[in-house]
Structures are given as C-alpha cells and as structure tokens.
Amino acid sequence: MAPLVLYHFPVSPPSRSVLLVIRNLELDVEIKVLNLMAGEHMQEDFIKINPQHTVPTIVDDEYVLWESKAIITYLVEQYNPESDLYPTDPKLRGIVNQRLYFDSTVLYARVFSAVVPVMRQAATSIPQEKKDAIKDALRTLDGYLDGQDWTTGENCTVADLCLLATVSTIDKIGLDLSEFDNVSAWYDRCSSLPGYDENGEGAEAFGGFIKSKLDEPF
Ligand SMILES: N[C@@H](CCC(=O)N[C@@H](CS)C(=O)NCC(=O)O)C(=O)O
Incomplete structure (x- = not known):
C-alpha cells in the first residue's frame, strides 16, 4: 500500500494542524511541500488532485481529502479510532x-x-x-x-x-x-x-x- 501523502506548506496553520495530528498518531507520511508563495499549488498536477488547490491535502492510497478538520477526524477514525484524540463518547x-x-x-x-x-x-x-x-x-x-x-x-x-x-x-x-x-x-x-x-x-x-x-x- 502506498504511504500516506500530505501536501503541505509549513507556514500554513491548517496544514500544520494536520501534521501535528499525524505526529501524535505516529503515522508514516510522505510530505510534499508546495510553496504557495511561488504558486506551486497552482500546478496542473496538484489541481488534478485538489481542484480547490489548497493545503493541507492528503492522498491515502487512492483516497483524496482536503479541509484540515475533515482530514484530521478522518485520520483518527481510520488509523486509531479508540484514541483519546477524538473521543467516541x-x-x-x-x-x-x-x-x-x-x-x-x-x-x-x-x-x-x-x-x-x-x-x-x-x-x-x-x-x-x-x-x-x-x-x-x-x-x-x-x-x-x-x-x-x-x-x-x-x-x-x-x-x-x-x-x-x-x-x-x-x-x-x-x-x-x-x-x-x-x-x-x-x-x-x-x-x-x-x-x-x-x-x-x-x-x-x-x-x-x-x-x-x-x-x-x-
Ligand atoms: N479551511 C481550509 C483552509 C485551507 C486554505 O485556505 N489553505 C491555504 C493556506 S493557509 C491555501 O492553500 N491557499 C491557497 C489557495 O487558496 O489557493 C482548511 O482548514 O484546510
């Protein structure tokens, strides 16, 4: 199975929040930095993945998701549903x-x-x-x-x-x-x-x- 990929820009707060969750869940991740200042998020290859051209975006096997809070809750539910990070109660x-x-x-x-x-x-x-x-x-x-x-x-x-x-x-x-x-x-x-x-x-x-x-x- 392909590793989890995070399209990331380190200065972006929503992008950093997803990386914090990845680190706290101890997930293996391949980080692909897109420099927004240089317009790298507008490249055709990335727009094919996320037509809204925003970071953070993840590709998990073939599953693509953007919007930081949607990504964060997906990651806990997919990889550690019993974690206190997103309580089930x-x-x-x-x-x-x-x-x-x-x-x-x-x-x-x-x-x-x-x-x-x-x-x-x-x-x-x-x-x-x-x-x-x-x-x-x-x-x-x-x-x-x-x-x-x-x-x-x-x-x-x-x-x-x-x-x-x-x-x-x-x-x-x-x-x-x-x-x-x-x-x-x-x-x-x-x-x-x-x-x-x-x-x-x-x-x-x-x-x-x-x-x-x-x-x-x-
Ligand atoms: N509500 C979104 C915000 C995502 C967002 O707007 N990210 C900015 C960086 S902070 C971005 O990618 N901007 C580039 C663009 O909108 O083209 C989230 O929480 O993920």
Missing part, C-alpha cells in the same frame, strides 16, 4: 467538534482576517479592531481552559492540536499572550506534544514574514 465528541468549529470560524478566521491585508495587499499595520477581535477570541479560549488542562477536558484532543497551530501563529506574529493565564499555561503544556517544535518552526517563519511587513509591533 457522543457528548465528549460534540465538545471536541465545537472547539474545532471555534478554531475554524472564530479564532483562526480572525487571525486570517487580520493578516491577509498584510500578506496580499501590502498593508503595514493591523487595525485595532482586528487585534481586539483576536483578543476577544483568546478570552473565550481562556474560559474553555478554566479548571482543566486541555481545551476539551482532561485529555489532549485534536481540538488542542488545531488550536495549537493557531495560537502558535498568534504568538509568533507578536501578540502578547501573557494576559491570558490559562492559554499561556496550556501553550506551555503543549510543548511536550509530538510535533510541537516542527509546528513552532512553521509558525516562526509565518510570524517573521508578517512582522517584517508591519510598521510597528503587533
């Missing part, structure tokens, strides 16, 4: 799914909205309301972590891994996390997870790029 799973949607539609969405003008439209500052919106989402995340080590309870789940990819990005673009006590403690706790350093390198590259474009620190 419907109520616990519901909470994990809620946190995954929170990442996609609130926290990551707000980061994306803040940095896209810097990446694509040569903006040199991030408007205060966009910074405040990210902080507001971090406050919500801080609340999820009240009285528990992980965002969904006593075990690390795929929600933590997705949120780690986003929070490390926020950290590396220069937002001070220290006012969010629970988030800061959780972020430290995450440093023991497989793939933490690899994720951090991608976040650092992304953060460095954004910081280099800003007139003043975040």
Whole structure:
C-alpha cells in the first residue's frame, strides 16, 4: 500500500494542524511541500488532485481529502479510532467538534482576517479592531481552559492540536499572550506534544514574514 501523502506548506496553520495530528498518531507520511508563495499549488498536477488547490491535502492510497478538520477526524477514525484524540463518547465528541468549529470560524478566521491585508495587499499595520477581535477570541479560549488542562477536558484532543497551530501563529506574529493565564499555561503544556517544535518552526517563519511587513509591533 502506498504511504500516506500530505501536501503541505509549513507556514500554513491548517496544514500544520494536520501534521501535528499525524505526529501524535505516529503515522508514516510522505510530505510534499508546495510553496504557495511561488504558486506551486497552482500546478496542473496538484489541481488534478485538489481542484480547490489548497493545503493541507492528503492522498491515502487512492483516497483524496482536503479541509484540515475533515482530514484530521478522518485520520483518527481510520488509523486509531479508540484514541483519546477524538473521543467516541457522543457528548465528549460534540465538545471536541465545537472547539474545532471555534478554531475554524472564530479564532483562526480572525487571525486570517487580520493578516491577509498584510500578506496580499501590502498593508503595514493591523487595525485595532482586528487585534481586539483576536483578543476577544483568546478570552473565550481562556474560559474553555478554566479548571482543566486541555481545551476539551482532561485529555489532549485534536481540538488542542488545531488550536495549537493557531495560537502558535498568534504568538509568533507578536501578540502578547501573557494576559491570558490559562492559554499561556496550556501553550506551555503543549510543548511536550509530538510535533510541537516542527509546528513552532512553521509558525516562526509565518510570524517573521508578517512582522517584517508591519510598521510597528503587533
Ligand atoms: N479551511 C481550509 C483552509 C485551507 C486554505 O485556505 N489553505 C491555504 C493556506 S493557509 C491555501 O492553500 N491557499 C491557497 C489557495 O487558496 O489557493 C482548511 O482548514 O484546510
């Protein structure tokens, strides 16, 4: 059987979240880096695989999937369905799914909205309301972590891994996390997870790029 293939761009938070899950499941993977800055995701061969031309994309034998959260839940269900990373209890799973949607539609969405003008439209500052919106989402995340080590309870789940990819990005673009006590403690706790350093390198590259474009620190 062909190995699992991940089309990946290390600076991309959704792409890093999938790699974190792969590392935590200890799966063999062939990583194919597509440099989005150089337009490699628009090559004909990749568009044949994913007409939406986004990373992350996986090819598992002949099965193709994109959208990070869809990939992540597929990988656990396919390779380790009993793993605490995606609990089978419907109520616990519901909470994990809620946190995954929170990442996609609130926290990551707000980061994306803040940095896209810097990446694509040569903006040199991030408007205060966009910074405040990210902080507001971090406050919500801080609340999820009240009285528990992980965002969904006593075990690390795929929600933590997705949120780690986003929070490390926020950290590396220069937002001070220290006012969010629970988030800061959780972020430290995450440093023991497989793939933490690899994720951090991608976040650092992304953060460095954004910081280099800003007139003043975040
Ligand atoms: N919601 C998607 C977002 C994927 C996405 O937009 N990835 C970006 C990189 S962060 C990308 O591949 N952009 C290239 C393009 O849209 O052409 C996910 O979570 O996988």
